[in-house]
Amino acid sequence: MPEIGFPIQSLLPEIRASLQIHPRLVLEAPPGAGKTTQVPLALLDANWLGGRKIVMLEPRRVAARAAAGFMAKQLGEVVGETVGYRIRFENKVGADTRIIVVTEGILTRMLQDDPMLEGVGAILFDEFHERHLAGDLGLALALDVQFGLREDLRIVVMSATLDGERLAQFLDAPRLSSAGRSYPVEVAHFPARREEAIEHQAKRAIEHALATHPGDLLVFLPGQREIARVDAALAGMQPMSAPGELRQARHGGRAPESGQDAPTEGKTIPPHRAAAVDAIEVLALHGELPIEQQTRVLQPAADGRRRVVLATNVAESSVTLPGVRVVIDSGLAREPRFDPNSGFARLDVVSISQASADQRVGRAGRVADGFAYRLWPQSQRLEPQRRPEIAQVELASLALELAAWGSDALRFVDAPPQGAVAAARDLLQRLDALDAGNAITPRGRRMLALGTHPRLAAMLLASNEPSRIALACDLAALIEARDPLRSRSDALADRWQALAAFRNGRVGADANRSALAAIDAASKQWRRRLRCNAQPPANVPAHDLGDLLAHAFPDRIAKQHPQDPKRYLLANGRMAKLFDDSAVYGEPWLVASELRFEAKDALLLRAAPVDERHLRQAFAAHFREGDEVRWDATRRALASERIARFDGIVLSSKPAGRVDPARAARALTDAVRDLGLSALPWSESLSQWRVRVQCLRAWMPELGLPDLSDAALLASLDTWLMPAFAGKTRLDALDESALADALKSAVDWSLRQRIDQLAPTRIDVPSGMQRAIAYALDDHGEPASPVLAVKLQELFGLAQTPRIVDGRVPLTIHLLSPGGRPLQVTQDLAGFWERTYPEVRKEMKGRYPRHPWPNDPWNAAATHRAKPRGT
Structure with a gap:
């Protein structure tokens, strides 16, 4: 086939030369430069590669398929020969494949399964600016392999929009930059009308662009739901049952008013009326489309008709849409954010970064001069770069991967927040994925192999019965999906029953057909993944759902409050309440898949009843009975009780006998933790000693004095205060002297003397x-x-x-x-x-005549007395 010219081709010899002498490289190349498809091919015959494989990470499945297909075509081959790809549920790799394009989860599994990466000579991270959690983890694992096991492994980080200087410093790597291939693109902000929905604004912009500019249109929208709405708005009908399906439509357009100039960057434009446009083909592009439809979008129109492509940010990079001359950008994307209600990272609609906006504009200038319309006000300012997912999502999956790797001392571009990691490990211990020392368990390894969130993995592994595995697959699909019901019902059973009815050809007025179809398809994929040949049951008792759900949410198992039937005690020690019209009212035990956390009681958004007998069988270790000592705030004394509990839920209690001294000391310490340090008998001299120590810590840090701030003392109560409560059963039994001895115990005698010398009283x-x-x-x-x-x-x-x-x-x-x-x-x-x-x-002098007021204070005798009378 004829050679295609790419701007990056002139840089390829320098890329090869750099990797010959240095194992890492940062490559910056704008859209259209050709980095995705030309760099892997250029490295195939490198001496240092020695005939080994190249693995290239593509964050998106559409881009992975497209990149592999284009490279194979350049070689005159089909995918699966020299170039192949691996994505979830799909493997196009043959025995002779040397370039393997993979998505993020696949790369993590490859590294975990074979840290030596036998047969792999290079890993390329494409579109690294997207900063997905799995991409950051993949790079950290690859660097660990390179530094510890494979010095010969090459790592190349590529992107169109990233902070290359910072990344090159982090990697201690050379940095190369390529020119792009782009024509000028004019940019304008297309105004919204008052309270106008995005689909109607997009429709007006599309009509204007079709009438004003040549070429195809690429419209960036947040997700499938918005694609379906814009598609319906263009067709003049309600959203289709299968959003994003290929269809052909004729849409009326509007022409510009007489004398209206073409809008440019910095101008805000008025809408125009357009002339009729014939035979416009409207296509969708997103990651969930069948391969055939994705392939058709990426190919030129066979009959030359103009096309309007409604795409998610999958079209932002790594895929080329032929014929696009106009971009219409909503300025929005769906990105993962931690949702405390569900305990998962959920996709939220957020504003894109300025870097993403610039990259989207570039899509209009790939074949000729282009035009871009932005559907947000010109006054709106965007964040310069996309925030990394690692800083804003729940990290249970990351914590499990680190445990499987056997080390959390990895080098991340942005380190995971320690609080989020600690919370993730607490959850993994509840799920029996980690042991008390945070080492991965055999069950944790099985969960990891499923490639989903640890909560869902725990539920999918909860039973060996085929029918219950099939039911768990339904629940996993329901939990991951958007709500298929339009009502506010808090019963998870209502969603599952709607799914069961859909399979029998019935869709209630309250249900969304397309959402149920997507859930059914996801459940089938899970059954194939688990090699489950059983079909989901047609009917089940409601508690069967809860019995499975409890394995995903053991911290959200809840028991009805004995005095208030609308309130529930949660296993994590918190309280929750039901809606006034709750569909699960009256159930003695529930498990919540979604909660809205509020200052006092959480609100149960979605739940299912659970059978106590199942809990006692499946969670036997969580049911405990024993003597406990607690602080009675009313009596300001300790109370000893015989308590039966399920985790943080008290099932019953009765008075016990004599207070155990060790438990008493801990209970009194916990009381101080709750009441605060002011509950202790501070003397003025001890308070001043504590302040003197804090001052000296700042004035003379070389002394190494302990931190005696409120936060530090509360965090270390068990170390310094608990021993002082030995043998005591009341808080006021601790006197000032004992408190002083306890507080000063961390400072040895010689250092105490030094404190008195340096900061005397x-x-x-x-x-x-x-x-x-x-x-x-x-x-x-x-x-x-x-x-x-x-x-x-x-x-x-x-x-x-x-x-x-x-x-x-x-x-x-x-x-x-x-x-x-x-x-x-x-x-x-x-x-x-x-x-x-x-x-x-x-x-x-006149006010205090009996006291000396000498003219020369420098040489006067100091005194604390008044002058004697008569002087």
Whole structure:
């Protein structure tokens, strides 16, 4: 076939030369440069590759198929020969395949299954700017392999829009940049009408563009739902039952008004009326389409008709749509965000980044001069780059992958938040995927192999009965999907029954047919994945759903409150309440798949009843009975009880006998944790000692003094306070002396002496007396200047401001009148004597005649007494 010219071809020798001497490379190349398809082919005969395979990561399935197909075509082959691909549920790789295009989950499995990566010489990360969690994990794993096992492994990170300098520094890698292939694109903001839905604004923009500009149109929309609505708006009908299906339609257009200039970047344009347009083909493009439809969208129209392609951000990069001259950009995308209601990362509609907006514009300039319409106000400012998923999604899957890898000391471009990782590990322990030491269990490895969220994996592995496995597949599909019902019912059983009715050809008025079809298809995929030949049952008791669901949400198993039937005690120790018109009202036990967390009680959004007998059988270790000691806030004393519980749910309680001393000490410590440190018997001297230590930590960090802030003390109560409660059964049995011993236990005797030397409680003044120094912290916990409050006459003859902490910290002197009222606050005593004292003397001498007010305070005798009478 004739060679196709790509801008990146001139850079290919430099790319090969760089990888010959350095194992890592950052490659920046704008859309159209050809990096996705030309770089892998150019590396095939590299000396360092030695005939081994190249694995290229493509974040999206559509792009993976398209890239593999284009490279194979360039070689005059079919996919599966030299070039192949592997994506979920699809494998087009042969015995002689040397370039394998994979999606993110596949790369993670390859690395986990074979860390040596036998037969692989290079890993290419394409479109890394998308910053998916799996992509970040894949890079961290690949770097770990390279540094620890395979120094010869090459890693190339490629993107059109990323912070290449930062990434090159992180990787300690060379950075190369390629020119793109792009024609000029004019940009305008297409105004929305008041309260106009996005599909109607998009429809007006499409009609205007068809009448005003040549070529095909590419319309970026957040997801399938919006694609279906725009498709329906163009057709003048309600949304189709199968959104995004290929269809042909004739749409009326509108022509520009006479004399109206073409809008350009910076202009806000008015809508125009357009002339009729014949034979416009409307196509959808998203990741869930059948391969045949995806392939048709990526090929030129056979009959030359103009096309309107309604696409998700799958068309943003790595795929080329021939003939596109106009881009219409909603400025929106569906991206994963952690949803605390469900416990999963859910796709939310969010504004795209400026980098994504620029990349979308570039799609209009691939074949000729183009035009782009943005459907957001010109005044709206976008974030410069897309935020990495690792910073904003739930991390249970990541924590399980790290446990399987055997190390969490991986180098991430952006480190996962430690709080999110800790919460993820707590959940994985509940699911029996990790043991108490956070090591992966055999069950955890089985869960990981399923390639889904650990909650769903735990449910899918909960039973060996084929019919129950099929039912679990239904539940997994229901939980992952958008709600198929339009009502607010909180019963999960209503959704499953709608699915069962759909399979029998019945769709209720409350149900969405297309949503149920997608759920049914997803359930079939899960059954194939689990090699389950059984069909889902036609009818099941409601608690059968809950019995399975409990394995996904053991922390959300709930028991009805004994006094309030609308409130439930959750296994995680929290409370939840039902809607007033709840469909699950009256059930003694529930398991919630969705909760809305609020300040007091969570709200049960979706739940299913669960059988207590099943819980006692499947979760036997979570049912416990024993003596517990708790703090009774009303009596301000300990209470010992015999309590039966399921995790955090108290099932029954009755008084027990004598309080066990060890449990008493822990219960009193927990009481302080709840009540706060103010519940302890602080003396003024101990409070000042604590402040002095905090001040010295800031003034002399080299001393290594312990942190005695509220947060630090509360976090370490078990270490310093619990031993002080030994043998005590009441909070007030701890006296000031015992508290002081407990607090000072972390500081050895020599260091305590040093504290007293550096930050003394009192200081000698010229009058021969000792006066107190007051220490304090500001609102931010930082040291305030220590204060010496002293009568002015006691400092006669003292020229310099006293200092502490080996002369590092001056005291703030509050100079007092003989009556104890402040006359001056200063840290410059010499300046006070020289400039301010004469005025103070003039004013105070008549008010306090029995006290000395010498003309020369520098040489006067300091005193704390008044003059004798008659003098």
